[in-house]
Amino acid sequence: MTIHSSVILGTDVEVGEYAVIEMGVRLGDRVRVGSHVVIKEGTVIGNDVEIGDHVILGKRPGSNKKMARKPSNDLGPLTIDSEVTIGSHVTLYTGLSVAEGVFIGDHVSIREQVFIDKLTIIGRHAMIEPNTRIGKGVTIQTGCYVTADTTVEDSVFIGPCCSMSNDKYMASGKGTHTGPYIKQNAKIGNHATLLPAITIGENAIIGAGAVVTKDVPDGVISYGNPSKAKT
Amino acid sequence: MTIHSSVILGTDVEVGEYAVIEMGVRLGDRVRVGSHVVIKEGTVIGNDVEIGDHVILGKRPGSNKKMARKPSNDLGPLTIDSEVTIGSHVTLYTGLSVAEGVFIGDHVSIREQVFIDKLTIIGRHAMIEPNTRIGKGVTIQTGCYVTADTTVEDSVFIGPCCSMSNDKYMASGKGTHTGPYIKQNAKIGNHATLLPAITIGENAIIGAGAVVTKDVPDGVISYGNPSKAKT
Amino acid sequence: MTIHSSVILGTDVEVGEYAVIEMGVRLGDRVRVGSHVVIKEGTVIGNDVEIGDHVILGKRPGSNKKMARKPSNDLGPLTIDSEVTIGSHVTLYTGLSVAEGVFIGDHVSIREQVFIDKLTIIGRHAMIEPNTRIGKGVTIQTGCYVTADTTVEDSVFIGPCCSMSNDKYMASGKGTHTGPYIKQNAKIGNHATLLPAITIGENAIIGAGAVVTKDVPDGVISYGNPSKAKT
CATH class of the missing domain: 2.160.10.10 (Hexapeptide repeat proteins)
Structure with a gap:
């Protein structure tokens, strides 16, 4: 695994094989992070959160020259509250806020400002x-x-x-x-x-x-x- | 790659980069495992099986407090018979049985007791x-x-x-x-x-x-x- | 990351953690490759292309004994032109050609001969x-x-x-x-x-x-x- 030196980890956090945790990420207590997970810069995660394998957290929106809706540069972080369960192969964007106890299934994608x-x-x-x-x-x-x-x-x-x-x-x-x-x-x-x-x-x-x-x-x-x- | 010491490998098995194979997994002869694949505890795989990249095998079901259908603790392993082909980015659960010669495409998810x-x-x-x-x-x-x-x-x-x-x-x-x-x-x-x-x-x-x-x-x-x- | 010695990289290319780049791949200038990306043999990528995390490029089609349409052995490479943006968890096949400025979202899969x-x-x-x-x-x-x-x-x-x-x-x-x-x-x-x-x-x-x-x-x-x- 690759964890940036600025990451703040709670107690009893488990991080799977080949996970990547970027600068400024905060993980609460007893968070479990699956294998090959990517947690991008600034993401904030509460206590007792389960994150499946191959999950991407805190993706920034992209665009091309044809797109009408250009992504904002100031979306704020992805925040995930306590006791959230996230399946495998999930993509969650920055500027998304997920409240306590939410369940997110496998292969889900959720955009910004949600x-x-x-x-x-x-x-x-x-x-x-x-x-x-x-x-x-x-x-x-x-x-x-x-x-x-x-x-x-x-x-x-x-x-x-x-x-x-x-x-x-x-x-x-x-x-x-x-x-x-x-x-x-x-x-x-x-x-x-x-x-x-x-x-x-x-x-x-x-x-x-x-x-x-x-x-x-x-x-x-x-x-x-x-x-x-x-x- | 990360392969637990208890894993039983057949002959001529190929395992891709950064794959993770957990405790008690059995792989038959000539199995090909893609890169970044995760094979979870107890999964049983026959001969001549092809597993694409970024596949997760043997996921256990999760839940939250609101869910009506709680997952069983006794689902048995994921079993995959011979000559099965599995695409990329696939999630297969424990308690699933896949018979000989089945083809499973990319980005598929299949739950337990199937x-x-x-x-x-x-x-x-x-x-x-x-x-x-x-x-x-x-x-x-x-x-x-x-x-x-x-x-x-x-x-x-x-x-x-x-x-x-x-x-x-x-x-x-x-x-x-x-x-x-x-x-x-x-x-x-x-x-x-x-x-x-x-x-x-x-x-x-x-x-x-x-x-x-x-x-x-x-x-x-x-x-x-x-x-x-x-x- | 794992990059085959035959890979040709342009200037200012960035490659993410645990990426796998196979034999004969060519990447243009300023290409950004996400974490856990797999770029398969012979794929050709232009300048200023962004590739999200967990992307698989250049997959070859598979089949089983029941399938009517057997994949060709001579599909040519996956070619991606300049200024293309590719999301996360994407699967693109060989024999696909993507022109300049195309945007491909997360979790997309695109087959050969497209x-x-x-x-x-x-x-x-x-x-x-x-x-x-x-x-x-x-x-x-x-x-x-x-x-x-x-x-x-x-x-x-x-x-x-x-x-x-x-x-x-x-x-x-x-x-x-x-x-x-x-x-x-x-x-x-x-x-x-x-x-x-x-x-x-x-x-x-x-x-x-x-x-x-x-x-x-x-x-x-x-x-x-x-x-x-x-x-």
Whole structure:
């Protein structure tokens, strides 16, 4: 392993083979770091955090000449609170904040300027874009795509392989970018499609495979393509 | 590389750079292990197995306080039979059994308590959940999601990016969890959605993008949202 | 790090910890190689290329006894032109050519016999199959699946999580394999499904969640399952 001399380690920290821990990283007590993990400059990790093998923590966003959204230079560090569990082959960016007790599955990637609140579960292979807030006790199942500029309130359930979008005009340069707003306790069936800027109401239920093109009021069950309220 | 002194290696085994092989692992003859591979305690691998770079074999399941399904402590080892090919960036769990001649693509993750029978193909980025049985000569194409508690019989074809679910009540704590039951020779088009506990009959054909909400009888062609038999 | 003695390095190249660079690789000036990267035999990389951590470059295709499409032995090297940015946990195959200024996101995998033209963006977790040509200035968003034998012309926009297929008969051995042909400036909404051998016309717009079963003429807006032209 390669640990920079400035790294601050808590008590009883275990670091796996061939791990790389860069300048200014802080690890709390009883943190377990898997093999081949890369923890980048300035990342802050609490107590009792488990980090699987082949994880990359604190990646800085990149870009090319065509990209509309240029990454900020001032994102702040990646911060991971206590009792978080991180699977294998995960990529977490700078400027992401993960609260206590969150579970992040294998092969997940989560971008900058995201907040994930306590005890939330992010399923394997899920993809979360920037500028997004995910509440407490949320379940985002395996293979979900959460677009940028999205809000997911507390206790929401999102089934496997759901997809969202945030740009009604599909990169035409018109309009603003707004993802869905999903209110508390809503449940979204697997493989559903959510269009930009829609609101899913409290306790609403979206059927599997639904294509949601309009707001869904509180408590309403909606399904189909385009999705319609059950009558 | 880092190989524990208790590891049993067959003849003509090649191990890549920076690989980590833990206590009690057994590798058969002519196994090729890529660079940065991690093989965890107790994993058993047959002859003529190819393991790509950055693969993790024998991961133990994790959890957090919110999860309904707690991992068992007694899953048994990961066992990989002869002539299996494993791509790069793959995560395979303990308690998974992979039969002779199976092909597993890059970026795949497969959980515990799964059996995959001979010559089956698991496409890149596919995700397979626990307590699932996949038959002989099955093709599960790239990006598919196979939910927990699922049965896929022999010679089934599942097109790219299909999704399934196993919990009709979406984490409400009601009902039991049952995935689809897909009978032999069924063919499922790309990006189809299967609801919990449905049966897809022998030689049935499901159209691309179909949302299957009810059982499909043997030999029937079904498509649409919700999917209906072709008339 | 482990660098073969035959590797040709440009000026100001930086190579991360535990990287492996095999025989005959050429790196241009100012290339940055992340930690744990594996660059396989014969790969050719231009100037000012950034390669994230845990990337695998120049993988050779594998197969098993059941696979219809056997990999060629003569694919040529992976070639990456100048100013390309590659994220983390990426797998790129031999016989792939990436033009100047392309951006490839984290967790992407791209197969052999693919050409990606200048300034194109390949989103995170995207999967691209063999024998496919992608034009200039294209955006393929996060989680997209591009099937084999596909053409995507210049300036096309493909939203997140779209899926395609190339085999109408689903591995029955009938017919030829042909993916979609997507003409310039077409825009495809998120989570859309494209069937084999269809043509999407110039400036056509496909709605989110659409299932496209027939050709879509130039400039037409089409959505639904099956998708129909807006009237």
